[in-house]
Amino acid sequence: MRADTALDALVSGLQGHLVADVDWQALIALANHTLLTPALFSSLAQSGQIERLPGDVRDYLAFIDDCNRNRNLSLRAQLIETVAAFNSRGIVPILLKGAVPLFVSPPGRLPSRMTSDLDIAVEAGEEAAAKGCLEELGYREVPDVRGMARPQDAGILELRRYRPDGFGCPQPVQRDGLRVKIPSLEARAMHWIMHDLLKEGDYWRGRIDLRHLHDLAQLAESEQLDWAALRTAMPNKTTRNALDTQLLTLHHFFGTKIPADAAGRPMPRLQHWRRIYTVRHPVSGAPLRLAGNLAWGLSRLTRSLELARRNPIELVRRAGLILSNKGLRSKI
Structure with a gap:
């Protein structure tokens, strides 16, 4: 199963649906990496699909869910x-x-x-x-x-x-x-979005924290979240572009309703395309990832110079992690 097929199967599972011909090993590896294994089990259990899983897969998901509950x-x-x-x-x-x-x-x-x-x-x-x-x-x-x-x-x-x-x-x-x-709902959503896209650089690096994206989808589904108010509250063009990029990705994976204005501007659409393309085509998308990592590094140049004075070895270590796409934790 290709990485993009495993991703589609995981997203479907998080919405309580099973796809045909699932490579469970690849899907579970991705669920584990994105910290979504308990959420996958819960969604399939609530939709009544859990009994359709192979016994060993069901037992494994139940075990992880039980550990997470404890x-x-x-x-x-x-x-x-x-x-x-x-x-x-x-x-x-x-x-x-x-x-x-x-x-x-x-x-x-x-x-x-x-x-x-x-x-x-x-x-x-x-x-x-x-x-x-x-x-x-x-x-x-x-x-x-x-x-x-x-x-x-x-x-x-x-x-x-x-x-x-x-x-x-x-x-x-x-x-x-x-x-x-x-x-408020809007404040909680903004915290997740700004933390991932700006503080951790996902907007520049083209990365996606699928767990937080799933959090946003559930937040929007369970209660009336005012995306328009959230967009109005963004302080500048960069933060508005980051928000709209995340909204486009949210709609792409989970079908969440978003303001029409969020899909209309060229920069967020380009950033969204770049994120999806590099996730689904990691080999041909590698140059895009490298360019994004370099852009992220340049945006942190001031902090990097400070770190270089205090601990140059740590700076080299962090730069290596960024350029080699390591240390991403749950991101894809």
């Missing part, structure tokens, strides 16, 4: 403990990314999403108190990684300062006596 239970307990400790200090944290469904989902219906860590924000004046609270719980800074951790926990906890995003204040939510704030 890990999410641990992450949820870790999150609840943290929120309770913050609340006792008068701090109402803002939950970000994967921490949101872990908190709001009923205990018996934990999300199937693979969550790597817990992202929590607090107001600027609460940072010191929040960090001190975590230290009392036994958390310590992780060297060379942004976050704090304990040996017994399933994931790292990343504490950051909340920055207003133009979509109003996060809304207070209370569950089982615990108080948190949750950003």
Whole structure:
């Protein structure tokens, strides 16, 4: 099975559909790489297709789903403990990314999403108190990684300062006596899009984080997400191009309804074509990938010069990873 065929089969599976003549080894390898194996099992189970799978495939997917459920239970307990400790200090944290469904989902219906860590924000004046609270719980800074951790926990906890995003204040939510704030749908979508396309360079490198794309598709499907408001909030042309590129890719894979204006401008259409072409044709698309990696490197030139002064060996290592398309984690 070619890489693009495995991709199509995975996307269909995430929507609860099976395609004919599936190469399960290739599909599962891609699902594992993109951290979507539990989501694949959940979608096929909900659509009633799970019994049509070969027995060994079904057993493997169920095993991974069960392991992920146990890990999410641990992450949820870790999150609840943290929120309770913050609340006792008068701090109402803002939950970000994967921490949101872990908190709001009923205990018996934990999300199937693979969550790597817990992202929590607090107001600027609460940072010191929040960090001190975590230290009392036994958390310590992780060297060379942004976050704090304990040996017994399933994931790292990343504490950051909340920055207003133009979509109003996060809304207070209370569950089982615990108080948190949750950003709007548009703010959560913008966080994922800007993190991937701009902070991690997917817009320049032509990469796709399929797990986050699936997150966006589910967010848009479950609730009324105002894409037009999101497009209006973009501060400049580059961020608007990045958003429209992601919307085109979202529509391409998951059929999500997007504003007509998002598909009309030449640059996002070109960037979208480049992403899809290099995913489906990795050999002939290699020059496009190299050009994108070089563009990404140039866009980070200022930071690179700073890193070169502090740690030239680390700069060479990172440059090698970028140019060789390594260290991409779950991206395709």
